[in-house]
Amino acid sequence: MILCPEQDWEAVVRQLTAAKHIMLTTHRSPDADGIGSQIALYHVLKNMGKDVTMYNRDVVPRICRYLPQSDAIQVGETPDMIGVDTVVALDAGAFSRLGFPESLFENCCLVNIDHHASNPSYADINVVNADYCATGAMIFDLIQHLRQPISKPCAIAMYAAILTDTASFHLDRVNADVHRMTAELIEAGAEPAVAADAIYDSQPLARLSLLTLALQNLSIEHDGRSAWMHVTQAMLDDTGAKNEDTEGFIDVSRSVQGVEVVVFIRPESDTRWKVSFRGKEGRDVGVVAAQLGGGGHRYASGCAVSGSLEEVYAKVRTVVDDVYAK
Ligand SMILES: [Mn+2]
Numbered sequence: 333m334i335l336c337p338e339q340d341w342e343a344v345v346r347q348l349t350a351a352k353h354i355m356l357t358t359h360r361s362p363d364a365d366g367i368g369s370q371i372a373l374y375h376v377l378k379n380m381g382k383d384v385t386m387y388n389r390d391v392v393p394r395i396c397r398y399l400p401q402s403d404a405i406q407v408g409e410t411p412d413m414i415g416v417d418t419v420v421a422l423d424a425g426a427f428s429r430l431g432f433p434e435s436l437f438e439n440c441c442l443v444n445i446d447h448h449a450s451n452p453s454y455a456d457i458n459v460v461n462a463d464y465c466a467t468g469a470m471i472f473d474l475i476q477h478l479r480q481p482i483s484k485p486c487a488i489a490m491y492a493a494i495l496t497d498t499a500s501f502h503l504d505r506v507n508a509d510v511h512r513m514t515a516e517l518i519e520a521g522a523e524p525a526v527a528a529d530a531i532y533d534s535q536p537l538a539r540l541s542l543l544t545l546a547l548q549n550l551s552i553e554h555d556g557r558s559a560w561m562h563v564t565q566a567m568l569d570d571t572g573a574k575n576e577d578t579e580g581f582i583d584v585s586r587s588v589q590g591v592e593v594v595v596f597i598r599p600e601s602d603t604r605w606k607v608s609f610r611g612k613e614g615r616d617v618g619v620v621a622a623q624l625g626g627g628g629h630r631y632a633s634g635c636a637v638s639g640s641l642e643e644v645y646a647k648v649r650t651v652v653d654d655v656y657a658k
Pocket residue numbers: 365366423447466467497
């Protein structure tokens with residue numbers, strides 16, 4: 333089964349087949365789609381006899397540590413590029429999302445595999461297709477074009493990518509093809525109960541304490557059609573939770589009846605905030621994030637905004653007000 337039959341994988345297949353040493357990487361603050369895609373492709377390319385390294389700018393989040401060979405992912409600012417002829421960027425909607433200087437990949441062929449509509453096709457070879465529900469689903473297609481089998485570790489990794497990027501099969505890009513692919517992954521060894529336990533049912537208590545605090549500032553505006561929530565560094569410090577523990581908080585506010593635009597704000601550094609958006613009912617939050625210098629999908633997007641929390645709220649509110657002014 334191929335998910336997007338019209339998708340042309342030829343250039344990627346040619347490059348990966350010819351490559352000797354491939355480095356796989358994903359975006360900063362990696363999620364299970366980025367890491368799952370990376371690990372799935374790692375196993376496939378290893379099986380093809382390639383030298384493969386995995387190197388990211390930020391650490392593997394807790395929910396991905398059950399994935400086979402997740403401990404082989406190296407983390408830092410300066411990967412060893414000696415001998416690397418090909419770099420594959422996975423799930424990274426812009427080059428800057430990788431967190432590495434451009435000069436680092438000067439002597440390599442850079443391949444960009446991603447499903448963010450806002451991706452500007454920044455690499456030497458680009459496969460960007462927003463019809464895929466996850467970059468992990470793109471790897472599922474790529475593996476077939478590479479004529480490789482889906483091994484158990486590979487199936488486990490792609491299952492995690494698809495489960496999380498569809499918000500547990502909640503989002504609008506979930507269709508029969510996605511479920512057929514998921515069925516194939518389960519037949520190839522992915523274990524839904526193990527994934528659910530690792531991803532959703534093994535959270536530290538500190539995460540729930542943080543969510544409790546965050547829910548106290550949940551605010552519903554625009555006549556019930558927008559939902560706003562934030563986490564501050566002080567709240568992280570008070571509860572002992574980590575920034576990565578805020579993953580999924582936005583889905584809690586997204587679940588409120590009648591809400592169409594969901595905003596979640598958390599600290600990125602002392603003066604910079606990560607703003608995430610979710611849209612429902614036809615509200616395009618990709619456009620909202622783009623107006624603030626970010627990007628993403630129609631129903632899931634994000635950006636970074638500088639200033640105090642109050643300033644960030646004001647900046648974002650101006651753009652969301654515009655949505656409702658029309
Ligand atoms: Mn993704």
